[in-house]
Structures are given as structure tokens and as C-alpha cells.
Amino acid sequence: MAEPDITVDILVVGSGAAGLSAALALANSGYKVAAVGALEAAGNGRTVALFEGSLRFLRSQKLWPHLSDIAAKIVAIELIDATNAPVPIQNLTFAAEEIGLQALGANIENSKLVPRLADLALQNPNIHLTEEWLDDIVYGEDDVSAHFTSGRRITAKLIVAADGQRSTVRQKAGIGTRRWTYPQVALTALLAHELPHHDRSIEFHTRSGPCTLVPLLPKADAPHRSSLVWLISAAEAQRRKALAAADLAAEITGEVEEIFGAMRLDSEAGFFPMAGMRVAHLTGRRIALLGEAAHAFPPLAAQGLNLSLRDISALVSCVDAARAAGQDIGGAAPLRRYAAAREPDIDIRIRGVDVLNRSMLTDFLPVDLARGLGSFAISAIGPLRRAALLEGILPERSRPRLHRAPTHLS
Template identity: 45%
Template sequence: MTLAAAPLPVHDAAVIGAGPSGLTAAILLARRGLKTVLIAPAINATDGRTTALLQASVALLDEIGVWPALAPKAAALAHMRLIDDTGRLIRAPEITFDASELKLEAFGYNVLNRELNVVLEQAALAEPGLTWVKERVQAVEPAEDRVTIRLETGDTVTARLAVGADGRQSRVRAAAGIEVRQWSYPQHALVLNLEHDRPHQSISTEFHTPTGPFTLVPLPGRMSSLVCVVSPETAQHLLSYTDEALALELERRAHSILGRFRLASSRQVFPLSGMIAHQVAARRCALVGEAAHVFPPIGAQGLNLGLRDVADLGSILQAALARGDDIGSPQTLARYEAARKVDISTRTTAVDLLNRSLLSDLLPVQAARSLGLYAAGRIGPLRRLLMREGITPMAGRPKIFAGLAR
């Protein structure tokens, strides 16, 4: 008697995690022809934080059909202003980057996370090629020809590939045996939204202070989101303020450039840290977003980097499917690893160096930062190169974003 071969997995890809990266990945893979299952209990519909979606991310969201619903809820970032407020001996000149210099209406658009999550949820529920299993994952078990995902209900889901979009404590990453490098900073970020008397005129302003950036990013109307990076002690001190006292203190730190402030959301404080996975793919598992990399909220790079992961993964899996290749094979995963390696490492390093340069009292470090910003303000080709790289780096740029390279 011969034993029957085990049946192949029902799904091509199982995406675990329903943050913006996971939802986008699930929708994109389904649209690229893969039988896809999304496994996550629910979205976060109460997150008051915001995300600045740069043009490359907007292009991806437009491809999966969600940008038209998001656009009315977003504020354009047409100008990016950097102000050295360190008070140190060597200070950089103020510089403003203008999207029109790249023939763009805006570098990107700022949107509330809860608005982004809700629109993505609606698109995921309406996507015919996508199944959403609203359960928690208990275990991820990679094998030679499939990945088995065990749910807390006792049920199982099998797929040829597991996509880990399950955050910095990723079960998928752990199951794949992928190790990480982690580090922390002596900083906390105070995050909230503000109403203000003066219009922001689509200008995102980042003050560089001795404790880190103080960033005001436009929201629709006379509102902006704030990320204020300070010492842990100062963060706790600011949390103790009344709303009126905190608004006045934040207005002082912003030098009243937007007039009087009023708090428009609750306050949140997060310790700043960094993490980078040694690999983004192994054992029929691929990582996207914060399962693969985490760094401080500087320069609107976090989710945008994660969406570039998603775009690359979608292109590589679609090509593998068209060739009849195994989408979870070592060869397919090696292509994804190669596509993401340079982008992730260079972007993580750049954000880390910029953040540490603000904390350094060393004159050579201050001089180098100041000289770099001075050159960017005076040398047009360099300024335009920096703007293009800020939107999407040339290294490892996904094909969907190729038009933004020009």
C-alpha cells in the first residue's frame, strides 16, 4: 500500500498582521494573482498618530485602489523646512526643500493612522482574492514545502509562504530563526496633534534641537501633528502638564511660527529604539515593515520603508508565479533578500547617524552636519538629489516607483 502525498497548501501566501504594511501586502498579493489569506484579529481604529506617506507610498496605495478614498483625508507636504535650534557654537542655516523643484505637487501627504487603517480594512474586505481570518496566531511552523499557522482557536492555516507583518516582536521572524540587532537611544518621543491659529501653508517644519527633532507636519485645515523628541525625564515632565500649559510650552518650542496652539488629541510617549533583522527572508518566511526594521520617527521613513518592502515582495512573487516557480523557495526568497538589503541598511544607517549627530556635542560632528545642510541649500543638483533620495532611494527602488527617479 502506498501512502497518498500530503495535499498542497490551500493558500499561496499567508500575511500575518493587520497594520498598514500587512493590509497593503495582503491586498497587493491578492491583486497580483496569489491566493492570499490575511490573519489578524482586527485593525487599530483608535490610533491618533499620523503617517507622512511619501510619493512612492502614494503610488503603491493608488495601485491597490485606496488612494482616492484617502486623498480627501490627507494634507499635502509641499515644502519641508529644517531649522537648527540646537543653540550650539556651529549651527546649520535654515533650509527649505520645495517639491515644485522636482515638478511635484507635494513630497507626500500626512494622514491619521486610524483613517489609513480603516480605508485599508475596507479595501481588504472587498478584495475578492483575499480571505481574512480574524483570529490570533499561536504558532508559525515552517516546513520544507509549506508553512503551517496554528491559531489560538486550535484551527490551522497552511500556505506556501508566510509574510510577517506582525511588528517588532514578530512570531514569523522568530519561527524563521532570523536574529536581529537592537539598540536604544536616550530619548522619548511625545506625539500628539495640534490646532493652531495660523495656516501651515503645506510646510512641514523640523526643528533640530539638542535632544532630537521637534517636528510639525501638516494635517487638513489649521492642524498639525507633532513629534517632540526629548530626554525621558523631560517627556515625563511634559506629560504632567495641563493641556493649556503643554500647548503653551509647545508653542514656545515652535517659536510661535503657527501662532497659538491647542491640543487636539491625547498625548502618547514612546521610547526611541532601533532594530534591524539580519535577514528579511528564510524558511518560507518573508518580513515586511517593523518585523524587519525599526528606527526613530525622523524624516518620515518608517512606514514608507515598509511599503517599499511590500512593493518589492509583490513584484518578486508575481514574477515567480508567472514562471511557475515555488514562491516560498530559497531562490525566490533570495531575490527578495537581494532586492531589500541595500535600501534597508542605507536608510537605517542614515536615520541613525542623523539622530546621533543631533545628540553629539563634538564640534567636528556639528561642523559636518552644518556643512552638509549649507551645501544642500546652495548647490541645486545636490539639493534635488537629496530630495529624490528622501522620497525614495535609488538603491533597490521597486519597479512601481521607477517613474519617481526622473
């Protein structure tokens, strides 16, 4: 039998990492929140690297103490050019100490992060978390009702669409998208290796895209572990899907130039076709889109969930401001402010990732020259390197209020 119909302030549809984080942040601001979606923890060797700005947000929400034990710190990021370009391209190292931090961020396995956030949501008295599947949206005079396949109805002032790239909320609201694909598949896996990573993330830039290792916490049977995101062609993905685990591990070990010695798979491998998506509007009537319902791009420079946490931070600020001014929290004014606050940041990440990705895929000489010049300038000019680093981990211009509190990794 379906659970009873309820009325809340805000309904969050989608209970992935973005939806659960949004529900927790909105509940922290005192709203009665319903969070609905399938509680699935995407495994397949996937992790999220969260940078300093995101850690500040998680601290401001008092979530970080509940996550720090599953997070491996990242103190440096090394970029190694492996494109065999005809012009020299400098290898680069970005270190936390260069910008006065103890760490640049932390890496967390998705299969640990999502259940941990779900547990926190279940314990939060302001959140009603259930597994439901949204079917339709019906507007009232000054609210909106979500109808679920179970027959249940939840009414709210505002619906937050965090229901992923194929968002039902977005479709029901008639918000259009532009989609494109890349000739790449992301191969993901957790790896156990022979040598320590020393908290370093290493990114090899190849002609099929980056091949990135990010530190993970040790396990009893695996003292040295990293996660892998390797962008490869669809044909290579097809071939590698059929490989035995030991053969796949041997290919990965070779690709990363045996930097951490011999490797073995410590999880299933995942294969994710790469695509991009942008939405025509970030909001609809009583609807705010965020996370992968609002933007999608390849996992270069680990921007996805970091960007989504900035969406959440901005949305909380806009809704809080409306409440403080006695306005309707799902009305046009806060939604207009939310869209205006988020559009430039989302636009720059989608474009930046697209340019970076395509610049590796082409062997067109002027593009290689530009990469060579860029890497040389960043390597030689300290302030430029620090600015590039800050833009990646703590973007100043697009930093919402809840991302500002200075904090450090414990």
C-alpha cells in the same frame, strides 16, 4: 468556535498598515491571501507622512483614490536649526516645485489609515481577513501552516511576517535580531493652531532631536491642524505625561517658536520610547519579513512606512517573477531575490537615521562643523539639494517596479 481551517497561496500575519498594504498588493496580483492580526488602529496622535514614491505605489495598486480624502498634502519641508551650535547651520527648505512635483507627499492619521485599509481588504474577494493571534508555525513538505490561539490552522506556500517589532513569526522562524535604544521618547499629538500651515512641514532640530510639525486636513472646529513628533529625553517625557493638556500645548507652542500661533491638543498625546532593530536575515524557510518586523528606527525624516511599502513592492515583484517562471512562490529562489533587493535600502535608512539622530544629540564641535558644512552645501548648491530631496522622497536606486509609475497628487 474557531473558524474552519483554510489553504491559501500567501498568509500575511499582522494587520497594521504594512500587513494590510501587503495583503492588498498581493491580492491585486491575483493570489489568494489570508490576512490575520488584531485590527487595532494606533491612535495616540500618530500619523504617517507618505512621500511621492509611496504615493506612486498606492496609485499603482488603485488604493490611492480610497485614501486621498483623508490625506493632507505636503508641498514643502523646512528644516530649522535650534541646536544653538557654535557654528552657523543653515536653515533649509525643500520644495516640491524644485523637482517638478505638485507635492512631496501626504500626511494621514494612523487611526484613519488602518481602518480604511482594513475596509478595502474586507471588500477584496481575494483576501480572507480575520482577527487571529499566531501561536506557532509547522512546516509541511511543500507548504507551511500557521496555528492560531483560537485553534484554527491556515496553510500557505508563503508567510509574510508583518507582525511588528516583536514579530512572533520571526521568533518561530528562529531569525535573530540586533536591538539598540536611544535616550529619547517620541511625543506625538494632533494639534489645532491659530495660523495656516500652507501645506508646509516644519522640522526644528534641537539638542534632544527633531521637533516636527506635519500638515493635517482641517476639521469643522479646527481649520488649521498639524501633527507633532517631538523627540525628547525620557525625563522630559515623564514630566510632560503628567501635564494638563493646556500646559502641554503651551510648551509645544513655545518649542516651535509660535510659528503657527497658539496651539491646542486635538488628540491624546502619545509617548513612544525610541529604539532601533535590524534582523539577521530578511527571510526564513517560506517566510518573508517586512515592515517593522524587519526594521525599526526613530521617526526621523518619516521613513518607516515608506520603507515598508518598498519592501512590499519588491516582494510582489519577486513572487510574481517566480510564478511566471513556474517556480514555487514560497521557495528559496524568490526569497533570495527579495532579500537581495531589500537589504541595501534597509541598511542605508537604518544607518542614515542613526547618524542624523546622533549628530543632533552631541555638541561635539567637529560634528557641529560637519552639520554646518553639510547644510551650507545643500543650501547653496541646487543640484545637491535636489539630490538630497529625491533620496528622501523618491529614492532612485532602491525604487521597485510598482513605485515607478509617474503620478501626481489629485
